[in-house]
Amino acid sequence: MQKTSRRRFLTAAAISAAALPGAASAALEVKKPDETFDIVVVGSGVAGTIAAITAAEGGARVLLVEKMNRLGGTSRFSGLNFACVGSPAQKAKGVKDSPEALAGDMARVSGGFGNYQLALHMAKNTARAEKWLTDRGVRWDGRLLKLGGHSAERCLIPEGDGAGLLRALWKHMEGLKNLVVRTNVKVDDVMMDENGRAVGVYVRENYRFNPTDASDDENNRSGVKRTIGASRAVIFASGGYARDKAFRSIEVPFLAGVSTTTSEGATAGALKAMVRAGARAMHLMLYRFAYPLPTEDMVWGMMIDPATGKRFMSEGSSRNTLAEGSLKLRLTNGDKKPFMVYDDLALSKFHNFNRIGRSLNGLNGIDGTMFKFDTLEALAAHFGTDPKALAESLRTYNEGIRAGKDAFDKPLVRTERKVEPLSETGPWYGIVISPRLNYTPGGIRFNEKAQAISLTNERPIPGLYVCGEAAGGLHGAERMTACSMPACAVFGLIAGEQALAEKA
Template sequence: MDRRTFLKASAMSATATALSVSSFAPLVDAEENTDVKFDEVFDVIVVGSGIAGTTSAITAAEHGNKVLVVDKMNIFGGTSLVSGLNFSCVGSDEQKAQGIKDSPELMAEDMRKVSDDYGDPELALTVARTTERFYHFLKDRGIVFKQFKQLGGHSVARAVWAGGGAYVIRPLHDYIQKNLSDRLTMRKRCKVDDIVFKDGRAIGLKVRENYYFNFDDPEHDDETNKTGKVKYIGARKGIVFASGGYCRDKKLLGAESDILAGTNSDANPGARSGTLKMLMKHGAQAVNLSLFRLAYPIPTEDLMWGMLINPEGKRFVNEFGNRNTIGMTILKEKKKFDGKAPLLIYDQTGADNFHDKQRFTLSMEAKNGYEGTMYKLDTLEEVAKFFEYEPKILKKAVDDYNAAIDSGVDKEFGKDFTQMNGAALKKAPFYAMRLTPKCTYTPGGVRITKEAQMINSQTGELFEGLFAAGEVTGGVHGAMRLTACSMPDCGSFGLISGDNVSAMKPIDL
């Protein structure tokens, strides 16, 4: 299935109910029902409880609104809860303490350099300009940043880190309970099925409460899971969709690129395309669905210090290349070798060169997710034995690699050895791991403006009362998302959507 077929099928497969039909909906022929009786009414409804949704909800509540957060899963936090959440920020206290000169324009340009000029550069600049506000938003609500980092792809050091997603999401949810419980309600196991419109404005949601995600058959959950009790919830001001991406949706990923259907993911099991399809049914413009972002347990920028070899003991790629090019090449190699992943090896100098020592340490401590463990071995013979390579074959691969480094020219793959900073495979001990790319982020989603408003694909106009933030959106990052730029994207548009949904004139429901 190609993208055009997917878009058409998505719109046609989602049959509109009498209570939730938009005049904007492509390929959907029905009328609005203006006689909906809501079971509950709030000022603002936020769909999703990850960093984007949580930020938007807190912002809207602190503007004085009665807010409801709904999440279909049985645990709050979405993929944010298990993500590293490195945060690229312009103007942090850490930057200022070190006298680092930075600007939103420089950060946006760093993002553009890896985007292949897909997406909207104004959205990236909006993110960069909002990072300092988001930084103080987090600190003022109890988030403590533990490390300050210079990460690959960034012109200057600008990444702060709180210790991982749990160290951001949980304090924010604790803050809600302690300070906003009178006006911010959070409801798990509440799945959104549709949007209620009146006179072209989004005024509520059709949901199912007490819904149970089908962990036994997640691929078909959206199509076959009928659990939960239907309710209609009104929104006097508007609705913010912060429902995340679709990197667990192998059917959609495979429709864009067959080989992606074989990728794994550490994302939330509910990271699928059901909500995206529903929004598209109502006319939301989807962009960049054919793009993808592969990632690794260690930073892509730190692959360069090592050597990748396939199960036959042969190099097959430039380790200093594009993350998706490397990842797709690895997936093809795995397919050739019955699913067996290639081996990544570093020497001590290579390990010392890592940009992100925190993630290196997590891998060494077996705390870096599925297939994310790295092993320290004293000799190449031990590496060969541990990973079941013929010692002579492994030694030849290493000798050839070292000889190429000594010559200064990588005739096979064009790796720039001038950037290696002394790294080769000469200085024991050695560090090695099986390397498999994962799809942990999807750049595609609904198109938004700088004000976080959704755009109607049929008219090019804005949907009244509909906003979006975070990974459910597309167009911010383009072909590649720069390391540590998902967190500022989610936070910035979480703040912006919270502000702008609050500014909507309420309607009487």
């Protein structure tokens, strides 16, 4: 009964998107464009960059616009781990895998809300996308990982993370003379013709985003208004809305006070523009949390409530369960953030040593610094907890691990490695656990061709495409780790190809 009620609520939430500001306003006047391109791509993260390159390589005259003053969006700050079925790395290692296995893994964590057919279509195209990226200069660091939720070793890590991947693509873009890139361009609305086809965008050039205004989309009137035509298609790869506190908290009130590591420009303006053009928004009440350290590596340590000095949940839980548990704890313990305790052996089991290094050097963002302690007393004093309670928690934790039965049923094996007792003599490492909203699964409904779907007739809107985090419905209640990058890459590639096929 609960599932049915939640599903109905999600459906109502999607339909209510029609009531977004401006959705019911009169149709915008179709103006003569100030200039026209074949294809306009909105957003310069990995999905938009791939879509723009694909379209330009196919001979189209492409305009890529970014509202911020630099390219990259949230992709620039992301790891962009890439779940790929059939990569050269898998073949070299003899890993048995299939698109159905990846889609099935995604379905298992989706809460019943993910789209299996879209996930399967994505999975079938991951090897093609990997080759496309490699052929254009992207390099992988040689590891092939089985990350949290995955049933096989299939996750590739780009050299330099998201920034390194984008730098390779930007270098490749320099040789595409028919691809024009402009920053500080805000898209206000989609231009639709009398037949309901997307034929351009209304923009403001020389737009200056105001990071101090939480309502920048509504209040900021900077820039010069222009009309840009798109003779073939408009592709939105405009990212999510994790920075838009007012928008994200309408359906999930507790998100209002949660921090985020996404780009400052990750607001709901582009989503609203697509809704006003008739597109259907869905899954706006879903969310995804992340942490300075990989979620799957929480399992190696012990998480403590500073108010009591005791454990309170399994460190091997899913990312959203960990977030919900720690946020609910803070409602009852005086808003004290829990912290993790590790030792040297635990840190050696991490799959991403770069993030450990950044944390130990204070370079891992909000609440992302890890501290080293030679005594439990010093660790307890730093995090404001009772040293005797902490020592007792360490003792009982280790007893449970040695006995093979954790008090909170934490899984004691992950990626074929055992969870082991923590050192009782030190040194120890501590880091605050503060969930950060890093992805919004909600967005515009789309199909296997990356076409935006109409709210009124559930059919593709001619000439309007959506990919990356701007697209909703693929992942469901929880996006599995390393699955944002393949979604961006595959559907960015498909959007570019399908836009090329549109008649000018």
